[in-house]
Amino acid sequence: MTRSRRRRSPGDVRAELVVLANRLPVDRVVHADGSEDWRRSPGGLVSALAPVMAANRGAWIGWPGDVMEECEIFEHDGITLVPIGISQQEYEEYYEGFSNATLWPLYHDLVAKPEFHREWWDAYVAVNRRFAETAAEVAAEGATVWVQDYQLQLVPSLLRELRSDLRIGFFLHIPFPPAELFSQLPWRRELLEGLLGADLVGFQLSGAAQNFIRLVRQRVGHKTHRDTVYLPDGRTVVAKAFPISIDTAQFEKLAASPGVQARAKQIRDDLGNPRRIFLGIDRLDYTKGIYARMRAFSELIHDGHFSVEEATFVQVASPSRERVDQYRKLRDETDRLVGHINGDLGRIGRPAISYLNASFPQSEMAALFVACDIMVVTPFRDGMNLVAKEYVACRLHEDGALVLSEFAGAAEELRQAFLVNPYDINGMKAQMLAAYRADPKDLGRRMRAMRRTVAENDVANWANAFLTELTTPRPAHDKHLRPVKRA
Numbered sequence: 001m002t003r004s005r006r007r008r009s010p011g012d013v014r015a016e017l018v019v020l021a022n023r024l025p026v027d028r029v030v031h032a033d034g035s036e037d038w039r040r041s042p043g044g045l046v047s048a049l050a051p052v053m054a055a056n057r058g059a060w061i062g063w064p065g066d067v068m069e070e071c072e073i074f075e076h077d078g079i080t081l082v083p084i085g086i087s088q089q090e091y092e093e094y095y096e097g098f099s100n101a102t103l104w105p106l107y108h109d110l111v112a113k114p115e116f117h118r119e120w121w122d123a124y125v126a127v128n129r130r131f132a133e134t135a136a137e138v139a140a141e142g143a144t145v146w147v148q149d150y151q152l153q154l155v156p157s158l159l160r161e162l163r164s165d166l167r168i169g170f171f172l173h174i175p176f177p178p179a180e181l182f183s184q185l186p187w188r189r190e191l192l193e194g195l196l197g198a199d200l201v202g203f204q205l206s207g208a209a210q211n212f213i214r215l216v217r218q219r220v221g222h223k224t225h226r227d228t229v230y231l232p233d234g235r236t237v238v239a240k241a242f243p244i245s246i247d248t249a250q251f252e253k254l255a256a257s258p259g260v261q262a263r264a265k266q267i268r269d270d271l272g273n274p275r276r277i278f279l280g281i282d283r284l285d286y287t288k289g290i291y292a293r294m295r296a297f298s299e300l301i302h303d304g305h306f307s308v309e310e311a312t313f314v315q316v317a318s319p320s321r322e323r324v325d326q327y328r329k330l331r332d333e334t335d336r337l338v339g340h341i342n343g344d345l346g347r348i349g350r351p352a353i354s355y356l357n358a359s360f361p362q363s364e365m366a367a368l369f370v371a372c373d374i375m376v377v378t379p380f381r382d383g384m385n386l387v388a389k390e391y392v393a394c395r396l397h398e399d400g401a402l403v404l405s406e407f408a409g410a411a412e413e414l415r416q417a418f419l420v421n422p423y424d425i426n427g428m429k430a431q432m433l434a435a436y437r438a439d440p441k442d443l444g445r446r447m448r449a450m451r452r453t454v455a456e457n458d459v460a461n462w463a464n465a466f467l468t469e470l471t472t473p474r475p476a477h478d479k480h481l482r483p484v485k486r487a
């Protein structure tokens with residue numbers, strides 16, 4: 001890591017490509033001697049963008065992950081990192097509140113009930129404004145700015161008001177709900193207008209882009225045609241799907257490495273070499289369907305389809321947003337259910353479920369992907385779900401089964417998975433059993449096709465496709481439109 005000594009202000013940066021995301025792409029590491037360092041966070045987005053950012057004087061604006069007011073601009077891996085300070089109150093109202101207790105459940109089919117609080121909205125506006133003001137200072141003349149995800153939906157319009165010379169893109173990593181759900185939001189028009197500050201608004205699926213276009217027509221009153229919104233000032237906004245992916249080659253390399261191969265064998269030995277190992281890896285989030293999946297698996301044992309000697313389930317649930325009520329409740333319910341299942345069905349040294357409430361490095365995840373035979377990904381709603389793609393990338397021998405929710409974005413591409421409706425426990429049991437009993441030839445045919453998909457569309461292709469479309473010049477339209485009325 002190289003950290004600049006002189007204090008730099010955002011105006012010194014003058015970046016040609018600016019990325020804004022709620023979090024910076026680095027994690028703070030504190031060493032035994034008390035010294036601090038930054039390490040690149042795992043994740044495809046940063047690995048896809050790192051080369052293009054390094055080549056284009058790139059800057060990344062985000063929150064460093066701790067509640068603090070002050071943090072200096074610094075360089076890491078050729079990218080300028082511009083930290084945004086967030087106070088304790090903003091953390092509670094902007095991050096835990098409006099982002100994760102209002103928008104998150106609202107955008108995920110109301111799997112939990114969203115809360116609407118005016119003071120949370122005020123904090124969301126204030127933090128979005130701080131991001132936009134910082135970007136306005138950091139960006140060079142005519143620069144490209146790429147805003148990421150639901151925490152920052154007002155940034156495109158706030159930034160355009162300050163800097164009309166910029167090319168602004170926005171990508172939503174989570175689902176975008178249908179008009180019937182989105183319309184509950186008291187600030188629906190403000191959010192739509194926030195996004196309309198962008199030239200290009202990207203979604204995981206084309207259905208989400210259509211939801212957005214329909215809402216813009218209904219709630220803001222702009223003229224639209226197919227994927228394009230026509231604004232009275234001559235500007236057009238394009239909304240379309242760019243399904244995100246993973247760094248496929250990096251996962252393949254990791255899976256092939258001797259360390260990961262040895263660790264995978266060790267995991268199988270530690271689990272007593274059962275006939276089949278099921279695997280779930282998720283953030284501990286109520287959208288992921290962990291509870292229903294555990295019930296389905298336990299019923300398969302209970303019904304006598306296999307014993308705990310023949311099959312076991314490894315569930316990794318990494319802690320997430322732990323102070324938000326719904327997440328706290330989910331943790332208690334999951335702990336109780338796993339205890340109950342293991343108490344009922346487990347034998348000495350043979351729990352039905354090995355439940356790990358922890359986060360692991362990427363190499364351990366890869367070892368789990370290599371070790372386990374049936375990956376179970378059953379969210380009630382998910383923008384994409386990259387874990388499903390990571391599992392496929394790690395199955396170098398074209399074996400293993402993927403059980404995948406129809407309601408994960410990944411299901412549009414990974415059609416050869418054992419698809420399930422996560423609300424239908426019997427249906428889920430049937431597909432998990434079909435995966436357990438499947439003929440290796442059938443598994444090979446499915447896995448080969450899915451591996452082709454993740455090889456063809458990796459995260460670098462995704463980023464290139466978005467940035468190419470964003471930076472392609474688009475002439476002003478010549479339609480005569482009346483300004484829309486304010487609500």
Ligand code: F6P
Pocket residue numbers: 022023149173174320321
């Ligand atoms: O895409 C969903 C998302 O909220 C990302 O924005 C984020 O990187 C990830 O999930 C983890 O969530 P959080 O930043 O709240 O820990």
